[in-house]
Amino acid sequence: MSTIPTATISRLVTYLRILTSLENQGIKNTSSEQLAEEAQVSAFQVRKDLAYFGRFGTRGAGYTVPTLRRELRRILGLNRPWNVAIIGMGRLGQAISDYPHFEQYDFSLKACFDNNAKVIGQTMSGHQVYGMDALPQVVKEKGIDIGFLTVPQAAAQAAADALVAAGIKGILNFAPVVINVPREVHVEPVDFLAGLKRVSFYIINPGLKEELA
Amino acid sequence: MSTIPTATISRLVTYLRILTSLENQGIKNTSSEQLAEEAQVSAFQVRKDLAYFGRFGTRGAGYTVPTLRRELRRILGLNRPWNVAIIGMGRLGQAISDYPHFEQYDFSLKACFDNNAKVIGQTMSGHQVYGMDALPQVVKEKGIDIGFLTVPQAAAQAAADALVAAGIKGILNFAPVVINVPREVHVEPVDFLAGLKRVSFYIINPGLKEELA
DNA sequence: GCAAAGGTGTGAAATTTTCCACAATTCATT
DNA sequence: AATGAATTGTGGAAAATTTCACACCTTTGC
Incomplete structure (x- = not known):
């Protein structure tokens, strides 16, 4: 155990x-x-x-x-609701906010954040976009547990720091970089570029694939 | 070794x-x-x-x-070009085809496929969409090495079979399902829903995180 | 030119993870 | 009620992976 x-x-x-x-x-x-x-x-x-x-x-x-x-x-832990927020409303953040099946998967999208003045206050896929300065308050008010980090690589660590400071418990990190957070916050990388590079390696090294019968 | x-x-x-x-x-x-x-x-x-x-x-x-x-x-294996194709031009496939930095990451998007008659022949993000029946020929002609599988879960295995039959060498599987392919084809899962569920587990089991000093 | 500090490469130990054999239990059939 | 077939749960062996100690090489400072 x-x-x-x-x-x-x-x-x-x-x-x-x-x-x-x-x-x-x-x-x-x-x-x-x-x-x-x-x-x-x-x-x-x-x-x-x-x-x-x-x-x-x-x-x-x-x-x-x-x-x-x-x-x-x-x-x-899927027998309870989880409240999630998207941090970074670029292409990827928008695509995720559009994702149709969230509720059916036990997760509820509660808020979207960005630090670009052009999108703050707008509505995207039915969700109002908040500025990053609103993070602590909105996380607290809406009981947000998990953040989807969809900002550019260069902004990822700062955004992660802000999420941690706001009291978030887990991060799904879509940025292609290792972020540094305290032990009590769990980070899961979701990194298709890394996956793509691993595919590249295994294509040129076909001998290194273990068998399965 | x-x-x-x-x-x-x-x-x-x-x-x-x-x-x-x-x-x-x-x-x-x-x-x-x-x-x-x-x-x-x-x-x-x-x-x-x-x-x-x-x-x-x-x-x-x-x-x-x-x-x-x-x-x-x-x-x-990143000191050579890799040609990739997207299979499934739904929301996710479109978002990826829009991704701006492909060339800089040593990968070149060469074709898009879908089996929905409404989108076949259209142009999306500057790429013509082919029907699935064109897969073998286009893969061969354009020298496509890697497929991004962005079809719905229920269609994933059939699409993977088609990719394998067309002679693809690697698959980036965005569908939330384990697909079955011959040993010589390498599959990398890219599965944010699975990541989300792992986050859920580690939030409710904070004691199970190993330390790092 | 010598000594000290810094930092890699690696065999071996420790730990983690997977694999396996088999005892224990249940169900179906007669 | 008894037998046989099926299938789980688990202790321990085996394999894989990580950690470590240290020999060995380079650079720097005097």
């Missing part, structure tokens, strides 16, 4: 998606074998990942889809 | 960015200590990561910024 691999958390998200898909298909029962196949990991791995958090199956019978799904949502 | 950790490749991308930033600042020399601090890893880790690929520093003196930068670009 003391320490859980980061990779386990990523896989739990994958298992949850698979369970949601199974539930939508009306499938009531599943097994570590089936989850493993769809997630492209081993069945051992599925069972070990789940074992960090408890016992959710029935020996000999497998797992009940709605039950395991509910448990995974609880483990991941 | 036989096997290199995936995490090492991700860190190499980070080191390269730091070196580019140092070079832009006119800084000529650096050290594993400095790279480690900016990348938020240990100096041991930096040196070990580099050691997988050779010796790039001078004992007692550190690293020369332009030299190490050039070597990392070579290692990552």
Whole structure:
């Protein structure tokens, strides 16, 4: 219980998606074998990942889809609403604010911020844009938990500092740079340029890909 | 040499960015200590990561910024042009096709695809949109290496199959689903919804974050 | 030209993560 | 009620990754 691999958390998200898909298909029962196949990991791995958090199956019978799904949502903290804000209303910030399925994914977009005077006060995708100076007050008033950092690379650290000062708990960092925050704030990088460069590496080094049977 | 950790490749991308930033600042020399601090890893880790690929520093003196930068670009395969295509011209695909800095990042957007008859033949952000049936021919003619998969979740596997059949070498998968491809094709997930769910988990489990001093 | 300080490269230890075998339990069938 | 097939949960082995100590090389200052 003391320490859980980061990779386990990523896989739990994958298992949850698979369970949601199974539930939508009306499938009531599943097994570590089936989850493993769809997630492209081993069945051992599925069972070990789940074992960090408890016992959710029935020996000999497998797992009940709605039950395991509910448990995974609880483990991941998705059985409660999360309020999010976008920091940086450039192309990417606008595209995200347009994203249609937020509510269905347990997250609620509550505010947008930018420090460009031309957009402050405007409405984008139905959301009013605040100036960065309003951050502390709006975060407090609207109970914002998580910030999407979609500012240019050069502005990322300063914006992150402002988010931390405003009392935000987690940051989804879309900027292609490592940002520095206190330990109690969790940062998840979302970095397609880095992914693109990793693809480049693995294309020119095809031998370095591990097998999967 | 036989096997290199995936995490090492991700860190190499980070080191390269730091070196580019140092070079832009006119800084000529650096050290594993400095790279480690900016990348938020240990100096041991930096040196070990580099050691997988050779010796790039001078004992007692550190690293020369332009030299190490050039070597990392070579290692990552960024000293050559890569041709990319976007598959799925919805909101996300359009936002990416608008992305202004592609050329500067060693990648060249060569084509856009969609299977919606309403957009096929149109021009988006200066790029003509092809139908999916044109994929094999266009990939071949334009020498496309990498596909950005920006279709809805339900369409992702079929689109990935089409990319593989067309002979693509790598896929940047923006769809929130694990796709299944042959071993010789490398897939990198770029999944902000998964990142968001990991943030949720770490916010409700603050004790599970490892320290860094 | 010598000594001291600074900093890389690397084998080995420590830690983390994954893999595996198997005991334990459940369900279906007769 | 008993047997056999199925499938979970888990302790420990194996593998992968990170951490570390230190030998070794360079530069700087005197």
